[in-house]
Amino acid sequence: METKKKGFPTAFWVCACTEIFERLAYYLGRSLILIFVTASVATGGLGLSDTVAANMQSNLTAFSYLLPLFGAVIVDKYIGARYTTPVGMFIAAAGYFTGGIAKSSAGVYAMIFLVSLGLALFKNGAIIGRVITDKSQMDPAFSMRYTLVNVGAFIGTFLVGILYKDVFAKDGVLGFAPCFKMAALMMVLGGLWYIFVCWRFLGDLGKLPFKKTLTEEEKAAEAKKKEETGTKQPLTTIEKKRIGAIFVASLFSIVFWIFWYLGYMPVYFYWAENMDWVVAGYQVPSTWFDAANSLFCVILGPVTAELWKKLAARPQGDMSLFRKTGLGIAIIGVGYLFYAAIDIMRGGEKASVLWLIVFAFLLTMGEMFFSPLGHSFISKYSPSRYLAVMMSVWGFATFIAAKSYGPVYGLLFGGKIEFKVACIGVAVVSFAAALIMIALDKKLSALVD
Template identity: 30%
Template sequence: MSSLPKAGEFLGHPKGLFLLFGTEMWERFGYYGMRAILVLYLVAMTKDGGFGWSNADALSLYGTFTMAVYLTPLFGGWLADNVLGQRKAIIIGGILMALGHFIMGIPHSAVAGMQENVFYLGLALLCLGNGLFKPNISTMVGDLYNEGDKRRDGAFTIFYMGINIGGALGPLVAGYVAAVVNWQAGFIAAGVGMVISVIMQMLLSKKYLGDIGVVPAAKLSQAQSATGTKEPLTRIEKDRIKVIFTMSVFSIIFWMGFEQAGGLMNLFANDYTDRMLMGFEIPASWFQSLNSLFIIIFAPLVAMIWLKLDKREPNSPVKFAMALVFLALGFLTMMLALITEGSGEGSLQISMMWLVLFYLFHTLGELCLSPIGLSMVSKLAPLRLASLLMGIWFLCTAIANKIAGFVGSFLGEGQEAMNNAMSIFIGLGATALISAAAMYMLSDRLVEWMHGAEGNHEPHTQEHILAEELEISATKQ
């Protein structure tokens, strides 16, 4: 492991955690701001500055793009582990993403006849940059702590808060700018957030991160081995990798349903939801902020529940099963919305409160899965494979995103969309429940394969829990 920086601590954690927190927050501001308006931009009429695509075409591209966003970390993780080091990978990736946002913000009139080609170039740069950025910043969070440090889970919860502060602000800002100026201005607003992220990392990383992420992890692992050569995986390492693969596969089911948010549910909010509030029509893109806002509100509560349960706290596989149950409840909510408000004639406009409940249930599911998953990979992965296995985690998210776009593309248009939406909600909800049952039945075997790395059954100290809660609250997410 790289030597830990001597920059001191803040709220019981290395100050480097809060640099990574800020770097990730602004990167997510850019990504989620762009994501909130992407599908709406694609289906908007050309006279309104969009491309005028069908729902099916827009959702299909959305699925392909988001798949690529999470697929490229597999390559980016390997490149950082073996060539660049995590620090350089993050900076290069951030620069590429900023360029992607700004290219998408070029006015159509400036690239007449080449609008779609320029748009695809911007998307490609976002995908490549994300591949270098995403797995490596997550791995660096784990590298701030020595093996066995009980603060690690709390650190990932704080880090995840940074993701969701950016995720809450990005859609609000980019969505508002797109509504009052134009779509291209919304993409530029997203790019500004990415520039801030890169500047933070370039100016502050040496002081607060020490040499963490400078030397490629594979070279560092080789230097630390007794022989100076690559050693074969031990039985314990193989078992732990099996856990990572198994839980990553189950995460596909969760993200397949969860990622309907940026596609199908974005169109649902735009076309089939009553968004009027005291004479003001809420932009459809703003609903994309609900997930992040709910995480900010409920993450401390969920952490406190784990505290109260103490030795009865569920292990990580059981938490995954709980996440899938919450996912199913979200789709059940939308089924009820269509049953109770979708029987009338004419254009359907359901209450926006149904969408609020939908995002609430899915947020609770995310809190049971995503930060736990990131921490799990960090704890179980051998050092020389850390970024690569973090890339595997995001690879499964990539597969889920493509499936999500494929499923969402069956929405269709007009009144037909309501019948199709009901079928989609039923199918995704049932799949989630079946997967939850399977994960629960596998939980004991998976904990056994962790060989003691699963710390949920170890007693928590009051000092650790209170510090974790204060840290989460103090960041004010």
């Protein structure tokens, strides 16, 4: 399948649009957990503590990145990703439906398990990594894919704030159950879209495990080795170096995602008490902060995609992933300095919730310099036989971050340290990590050249 010079192939667009269904469902369900679990039983919730709710949301985030590591083995060695992807969406749909009928924490944990299991088989990103065959188009392509991902995320997080408390609420009971069932419906529709639309444009792509579908570069290298030795060769030196580079990038992604997820927590807790959430007489739903992040991703996706295209066209080429990662972490640090500035300037009074728009922009800018490019980097340099596994190593790093940010939040923002001091501390660590990443850029980039 060849990539047109003037744009991405149709297979890219239809597969990337699948992400809209998946992320709409995911963020609709994920955003609702904190509210559903802590709302009183009389209003349709479970009446449990903030800590329980935070742990449940953390587990959904974490295990939706851990289980794909096991799903990766399946699509790398046994079953084509085009078949596992819609099956995974249907399993996740069953999970969200389970959330819609949950009457206890056990029901929520069942939802978390089924959704995570479904996402373990959802390998659309790896498929896109093979749809795009021109490496110079990888970063722009994955930036555009990230835009479509966040179209779904924006719709989910924006609508949930209105749906559960206005549209689906009845006789004092909030509309949690219909919202979870809507998430289930989105996953069913997404699975059908994949079967009846994506398969049509994928040709033979994804029918076989990735181990059996080498790139042209890998076929040429393996043929040369077979000609020289007469046997199939293990990983080459350059392949081992590239795998090492993926692990190093994943290690730094842990730092990035801990601080990124950490930035959300004050919105629901510290700023919930120390900001005025009423704008023009309307009580702004807290889930709209998530929506602001997604909206900025949609806006910045095409901008950064064009930026990577222009940088790649330079004689010296594009910036490396390692330098972009350093800049992304540094931008997150600037966001925490802004948090500290808000806390200082409010002088004990409640600050306007509108200030969070600026923080959401900074959070998103750091995210766009980093998150979409991880999958692009892996698609470029991972050996095909380990493509899905390497994608999942990246996801496993996010799992570690997701399981870590809760305890880190308790340590830094649990009340023992002043909020502004904790924010400045996070910013300092962010800047230090960024400087290390940029300083090591040449050595790390040499691993993939």
